[in-house]
Every structure is written in structure tokens, then in C-alpha cells.
Amino acid sequence: MNMKKRDPITKWVFSSVLALCLVCAAVFGGLYVKSLLSKQNVGKVAGTIHPAVLYDGAGKGDYAFNDSAYEDGVKKFEYNYRTKVTEVEPGTRNLTEVVREQARANHSPIIGLGFSYSNAIATVSKEYPNLQFVIIDSVVKGPNVQSIIFKEQEGSYLVGALAALASKTHSVGFVGGMDIPLIHKFGCGFAQGAKAVDPNIRLTSTTLGTTTEAFANPKKAQKIATQMFTNGVDIIFAAAGGSGEGVYQAAFETGNRAIAVDASQNWRFTGETIISSMLKEVGFAAYQSMEEAINGKWTAGTKVLGLKEGGVSWSLDMFNRNKSVKSEWIDKIDELKEEVIDGDVKVYDYSNDQTCPVDTGMFAS
Template identity: 40%
Template structure:
């Protein structure tokens, strides 16, 4: 909790200043995407940030978090929140963005916060993260630790955001070892791809059997299937590892999850709610990277035995070189614009 409250970062782009005269104990409302608060990943991190704010900040006890499982329900929840005196409505993940965008003209005075997607409207704060930087860093870690010189990537839904993870991961691995082989696959092309651990496990087992000894997932709840595959032993010569995503997932299978590429989602939620309380809420697009712990790699008691001091020094040097620009990181978003 202390880390959440102390991780304050304000690297911003395309900012509009818009004051919001918050009432005492403002009501905060949050809509999670279909993966829900128990995904052990992105949604859970947002939910934990909300719970931290509820316990430590002066917000209304009527503040609410809702999992919107169906599209029809999603729009109904948004309307209910907008009519229910919510000082701000958080929308978590990319899947809710279209519904929010469709209803914004109906509620021009309602303040919205989108996490992991962008809508350029005067009453919206869009929060995004430098997945390219974080994925590049864990790509270097995978290449440093691989014994087979073959690693894997498994994305959830095949969309530009996850292609951004893939591009960064591949570039990071090749920065360490230009000859490394990287297997890549996606769980699917629909939103169900975020919650299909059985399919992800099948893909991961196939990659491990082909020779990969480390797989990075960017697949939401499906990533649990990658962890299960890493734990299996059949027909596997080398020990297998997985890399978690969005939240610190090292604890889920200690000694098997090499590390996790984290996003500062919980801290983002707390800091944004604090800005509402302080009358300093700002709209526009805000982007957070390695420099301000918006993305990072997870090192803790669950994986510390997997890294040597030499490994840690090398990883820290690479991280600093990314931050200073000494190491250029390719961004899929820039590539598709060419």
C-alpha cells in the first residue's frame, strides 16, 4: 500500500486543464472489463487501487466498482453512474472504450477516466502506459536467462496494443542476442481471448516443446494457462519459465514465473482519485513509462533466487539506458503509421 501511495508520476502529453470542483467525499465509480476483478492481472490491479483509495482517502462510502459482463449491461451501468452523482467514472481496459465514447455526448459534464485506451474529448482523462518500454526490458531479461536461445510470446486478443507488447519484447531479446529464436502466437481475435487459459496453455505447451524455455504472456486471464504449461514436465528437457504481465504475478507460481512486466495501474487509480479530491483533476492523455514506474519489471522474494548480482546489474543498466534514450525502443504504434 505504501508503494501505491508513494508512486506519484505526472509525465503527460496533450493535456487540457479542466477544473472539477469536487464535493466533500466525492463518489468514485469504476467499471471493470469482462475479465473482472479476479483476473490476477490488469483489472485486479485497478480494483486494488480503488480499494486502497476507499480505505485511505476521503471518498464516499457509496463509491462503487462493477464488472460489466455484457455490452448491454455496460451501457446501462455507464448511464446509471452518470445519473448517480459520480464525481468521476473510471473505465478499465480497452473493451469498454467504445461504449464510453458513444455515451459521452449524452453526458458532457461527466468526468471520465479511461485506463489503457484513449478518447480525445474535453471531459476525458486517458491514461496509457509505455508497453513498448516494459516489454523491451522483459525481452532482454528473457534473452539473458534463456538456456536454449529460444523464447516465446503469447498475446491475448490480436489487437495493436498487444502487437506493441510483441514488438517490444522481440526487440529487447534481439538486443541481447540477435540470433535468438522467438515464437509468437495469439489466443484469439475476440474479447474471449482474454479469458481462455485452456487455449493459452495449449499454445504455451507447443512453444515449450519446440524449444522455448521462457514465454512472456500479454493475455490477461488467459495468462494463467501459460503458467500452468510452464509447470508441466512432460517431454521438456530444460526447466521452463513464464513471464507475467500487467500486475506482479510472481507469487502465483514462485520459481516458475521468472518475472512480470508490471504497469502502475493501482498507483494511477489512487493518484487520479487524489487529484479529484484536491481539485486538480486534468483531462487529456497521460502516458507513463519506465522513468516514473509506469511500467517496470518485478523483482521480489518470489524470484530473487533466479537472478545473480551480475544479472541485476545488467538489467538495471539496460533500464537506465532505455530511460535516457541511449537504447532506442521500437514502438509498434509508430511502425503502423508509416
């Protein structure tokens, strides 16, 4: 094969152009990769902190409160900031000692998940004034304590509207865990949402007990839910921690439906057992607090997170969109959501005076 030799000048030009192309590829390729990493917040480092997240008694694996904190709080923060988060599942241990143990290890912020940590954080935060403490679901006063609470009534309002739209019997129910104002915020918000869509809908509600054991009694919850279904209720909203499992099981076994809480559980069970979930973004709250700390922007005081702040909502995904949840229902709930965010609708907060403006159909269990 006859190949023509390149003259020296052509060869030099060719080599120079090739070298320039390689340099550009390296520079711009690196910038592109750097851009991608930046967009994903990978390896972002702003400071050094040693946070600890203390789960409530149920621990991880509850598909709800604790798992939300783990998935959307701990895991996300560790990934984005390459910072280890110490996790503690206390079980039946004394919570004051659990908090104090983390303080002795110089962890900060120390995040207690659930109102059960109120006394523990109130006590230990005074002993360690230079550390940051966070309580989620309760308010503790202190110069080094950040309290994060939610407008549960707003998220519950949306799933109450969904229940009324989806009910075929015009009868819906609510099963709460412990008989405390926090849980009644869910039930009252749910009732207000249901009545906003169907003023004549029948409501039946109850709670499971007066101690924290009410959040860990799925057998009792299943028995009560089954009776509700027998009496004509066809959708039950459960805000009962681990006891909610009993409600979901009752719905599955009787061919009825349920609404879950805290984290999306739409994927669980077969068919359309869980039609949606009221989202309480515990993970978002924990992540935000740790991010503030690592960026030097953490402050003590009380945060209140509702629909507007991204603290509560309802779950709509591939498991329920246009399946258990019809498109016209989505439009209606979006409309209601905007009304709340814009301030056109005020969802009453039961904890204000422990009353509800609508009849929730509450009975003693």
C-alpha cells in the same frame, strides 16, 4: 520505615514539574502520532468526490489487470482518503448502459478499465458534460475525458532482456491475447529487449484470436505454450489476460518458465515457474486520476505513462531476487532501464505504424 516528609516548597516544585512533563508528553506525543498518520496519508481529505471504477469483463481475481486496479487503486485510495469507491464488474452487460448507470448516480470520475469501454465513454461523456470520465488503455477525445495509455513496449523490453539472460536454450516465446496493436506493443518490446541482450536468440510469437474471447481461452493458450516448449522454447512471456493461466500451467507442467503481466505474480506456483512479471501500473493510473479529482487538479486530455513516469516496469521481490533472477542479471536490467529513461535507447512502439524493427517470429495460431 522512617520516611522524611517533603516541605511545602519542594512538594509544589515536584507537582509543577510533573504537570509540565505530562503536558509535554501529551503535546509532543500527539504531534508524533499526527506525524505518523500524515506520513501514511491516513484520513487525508481535500474535497468530496464519488468515484466509480468499472472493471473489464474478467473482473477481479485475475491476478493482473483488474487486481492491479483494485489493490493499488481502489483500496489505496479508500484508505488514504476515507472515500468510498463504487466498483462495478459488468460481466456480459452492455458497457454503455453500465457507464450510463454510474453517470445517472452522479459518480465522478467514472473510470473504465480497458479499451472495451471506449465507445461507451465516448457516448456517455457527451450526455453528462459536467462529470469526469477516465478511460484506461485507450484514447477517447472529449472536454471531460481523461485518457491514460502506457508505453507497454518499455516494460516488455526489460522482461525481454531478462528472458534472454535466463534462457538456457537461447529460444524464448511470446503469447498475446487479442490480435490488436496494443498486444503487439508487448510482443515487439519483448523481442527488442531479448535481441538487445542476445542478437542471435530465437523468437517465437503468436496471438490467440481476433475477438475479446482471446483473453479468456486458457485451454488454447496452454496447448500453444506446450507446443512452444516442445520445440525448444524455455521461457514464454504471456500478455493474454485470463488466457495467460494456460501459459503458466504449461510452464509448470513441463518444468519450464514463464513471465507474467500487469501485476506481480512471482509468488504463484512452486519453484521458479514465474520468474518475473512485466508491471503495467493500472492501479497507479487509477489512483492518480482519483487523487487529482479530489484535490481539484483533474484535467482532460491524454496521459502516456512509461518507465520514466512510473507507469511500467518489471517485478523484483523476495520471490525471485537471487533465486530465479541472478544478481548480475539485475544489474544488466537496471542498466537497460536507465538507458531508456535517459533517452539513450528508444524502444520502438509497434502502434506507430504496426511494424516491429526486429523479427518477432510471429505465426498464426
